[in-house]
Amino acid sequence: MDIKRKDVHNSDTPVLCQACESRHRGVCGALTSDQLLQLSKHSSRRAVEPGTELIGESTQIKNYSNIISGVVKLSKMMADGRQQIVGLQFAPDFLGRPFRKENGVTAEAATEVKVCSFPKTVIERMIGEMPELEHKLLEQTLDELDEARNWMLTLGRKTAGEKVASYLLLIATHAFPENETDTAEFELPMSRMDIADFLGLTMETVSRQFTKLRADGVIRITNNRHVVIPEITRLSDRAGF
């Protein structure tokens, strides 16, 4: 088939990697089939439950991972327990901070998450040998920086209503890119409490804003998690764009 012919070295691709998005849009796209094979020998897949801590705030990092599916939340906590989610990661993002002993954030599975992990040492050696790999990492890091700065605007200057609308738009576009551009329907990957920690609000305020959006017909909600957005433009208007 034509599609397969375009996929260079498809026959050499390790079985584990054949259906993996990281090979196309993620960091593994920078690797030759030889290197992919070498890496796959050291890599292991696993699925984890929501709530599982993948990386601790000040624990040493031994493994790096590619996210195969699911949503991972990156958070920071203050001494008195106040918490802020500082980023969300989706497939096929790379998880872990190269060249850093500590990483300053906790990574926790928000949904069920499938990851493909490999030892720090193997990846760091490959980075040294493969400038293309480092380039991919730089690209992803630049994207994450853009996202972080966008979110700083949301945290610092938007009202509660705008924050909740911005969150829904973020999830609609990032976690479910298969949605159309004018309408969307999906399961929220996070609890009200998580959303509050992401938006710098309380659970109650988030709940009230959901209620208001529902009352105004901008969204429909069933089972607390299932969201339908009939017209995305109406939601964008509420997000401050």
Next chain:
Amino acid sequence: MDIKRKDVHNSDTPVLCQACESRHRGVCGALTSDQLLQLSKHSSRRAVEPGTELIGESTQIKNYSNIISGVVKLSKMMADGRQQIVGLQFAPDFLGRPFRKENGVTAEAATEVKVCSFPKTVIERMIGEMPELEHKLLEQTLDELDEARNWMLTLGRKTAGEKVASYLLLIATHAFPENETDTAEFELPMSRMDIADFLGLTMETVSRQFTKLRADGVIRITNNRHVVIPEITRLSDRAGF
């Protein structure tokens, strides 16, 4: 002198670069003296006034720069004029987004700023030839991402008092690294309005928090800009650490 002997190829270093911090801590540290010479042929230094726009939010980038001295603020603005400063950059940071046509933020001189600029094309070619250069950029980008995420915690979860204390600590450590660890004295590089835009507050609230810190003896202020911090630990306590 011993100091000079340690500086490899010192004699070949272009005159323009000899006293430049970017050659040590910044991206130019990744270059050989040959490359430095080549780059310096295309580079130009200039000093700009506070308020000068160095990069526009959606303007094409033609130049990259190293910051030689001064403070640059990166900001975002909403359609209705609400503004948020999403990052500060100091010498010897690299200014500009490689591999991005647009960059989504406005860069503006907060103080008088000296920069060393070179054409986008020259730098991007060098990145392709020099993995070390790309590595430096990745390192800086990772640092900026850490900073951004730290600030997200500040924006989302800290009180006005904690935000202002956090700001003072940030300036004391980043803009004036020569300060001692237990005491500090410096000129604030930004107006009350800028500080408010960085902290997600109003000018009035920032002013009141300054007044309170002064009343409590945590800081002393003269001429609105000159700040003395007698005991940095007392300020840290106020910042939520």
Next chain:
DNA sequence: CGACGCCTTGAACGATGTCAACGTGCGTGG
């Protein structure tokens, strides 16, 4: 059925924003 987790709703409170007046330093022009 009851208990539990998660979410929603209500009422009162408090931190921060808004609006307006005033202060201070500085440059400018009479």
Next chain:
DNA sequence: CCACGCACGTTGACATCGTTCAAGGCGTCG
């Protein structure tokens, strides 16, 4: 040299938004 205007910062009074605390709803699982 003084008077004035202007930019910037401070302070006060009041309004508002989001938080806090408390009660109750709803679905799930034992």
